[in-house]
Amino acid sequence: MSLDGKVAVVTGGSRGIGRSICLRLASMGAVVYINYVSRTEAALETRKRILADGGKAEIVEFDVSDSVAVTGAFKNIAAEAGPVEILVNNAGITRDGLMARMKEADWDAVIDINLKGVFLCSKVASRGMMKKKWGRIVNISSVSGFAGNPGQVNYAAAKAGLTGLTKAMAREYGSRNITVNSVAPGYIQTEMTDLLDEDIKEQLKSEIPLGYLGNTEDVAGAVAYLISEDGRYVTGQSLHVNGGMYM
Ligand code: NDP
Numbered sequence: 001m002s003l004d005g006k007v008a009v010v011t012g013g014s015r016g017i018g019r020s021i022c023l024r025l026a027s028m029g030a031v032v033y034i035n036y037v038s039r040t041e042a043a044l045e046t047r048k049r050i051l052a053d054g055g056k057a058e059i060v061e062f063d064v065s066d067s068v069a070v071t072g073a074f075k076n077i078a079a080e081a082g083p084v085e086i087l088v089n090n091a092g093i094t095r096d097g098l099m100a101r102m103k104e105a106d107w108d109a110v111i112d113i114n115l116k117g118v119f120l121c122s123k124v125a126s127r128g129m130m131k132k133k134w135g136r137i138v139n140i141s142s143v144s145g146f147a148g149n150p151g152q153v154n155y156a157a158a159k160a161g162l163t164g165l166t167k168a169m170a171r172e173y174g175s176r177n178i179t180v181n182s183v184a185p186g187y188i189q190t191e192m193t194d195l196l197d198e199d200i201k202e203q204l205k206s207e208i209p210l211g212y213l214g215n216t217e218d219v220a221g222a223v224a225y226l227i228s229e230d231g232r233y234v235t236g237q238s239l240h241v242n243g244g245m246y247m
Pocket of ligand 1: 013014017035040042063090191193
């Protein structure tokens with residue numbers, strides 16, 4: 001399906017899963033704004049790859065948890081390219097630690113970026129979508145938000161929160177032809193999972209029916225489906241991309 005010059009913002013698009021989503025949406029014809037917060041080089045590399053494939057992309061730096069920065073960035077994008085019609089809320093961090101020892105700052109940082117950031121970006125982006133009477137929002141959740149995970153009370157709470165946010169938004173925006181869904185990856189090979197010890201990775205693989213970690217394209221494909229015409233009647237859902245580790 002062609003996304004036909006539609007303006008897309010992918011938060012955390014500089015690397016990992018976000019980069020693959022940017023590449024995929026650009027290959028479908030979208031003008032992709034690659035958001036990042038600190039790694040300009042990585043964002044430029046994503047843009048370079050898109051341009052090399054004949055696509056259109058720009059980079060845009062802002063912290064998704066900073067409401068002033070978010071509002072300003074979306075305003076600039078709309079002025080430059082037109083209203084944002086596709087938003088993929090992918091930016092996320094982990095600050096793992098067992099609950100008894102978890103610092104309040106680590107709780108706050110993960111909730112602010114992984115949950116509040118989605119609220120802020122979606123609130124601003126949805127204004128343009130409502131004017132266009134068409135929009136697609138995809139929130140990148142996690143298996144941790146469904147199954148829980150020791151050492152991740154902050155992350156699991158933020159991702160579980162996304163499920164409620166996604167459903168409530170889907171109900172609010174459905175009449176405007178805006179779909180809101182989430183994609184919940186299992187263990188995907190990125191810098192986030194590179195942090196895990198080898199023995200933990202081996203143990204994880206043993207819990208995955210398909211027997212291997214997914215790659216970033218597996219997630220990008222699910223996002224592409226939800227954004228494409230094929231996914232137009234799907235809203236308020238969570239699509240699990242996890243090799244069967246959680247059913
Ligand atoms: P990475 O750590 O590889 O990349 C994180 C991305 O988020 C980077 O682009 C980073 O930008 C950006 N980012 C971080 N903080 C902010 C912020 N405050 N504002 C804007 N951008 C920010 O992550 P992954 O690709 O592994 O994960 C992407 C998403 O998928 C996350 O939401 C994660 O929770 C989720 N997920 C990942 C899984 C996995 O196995 N990898 C499993 C389940 C879910 P910069 O480059 O500038 O730092």
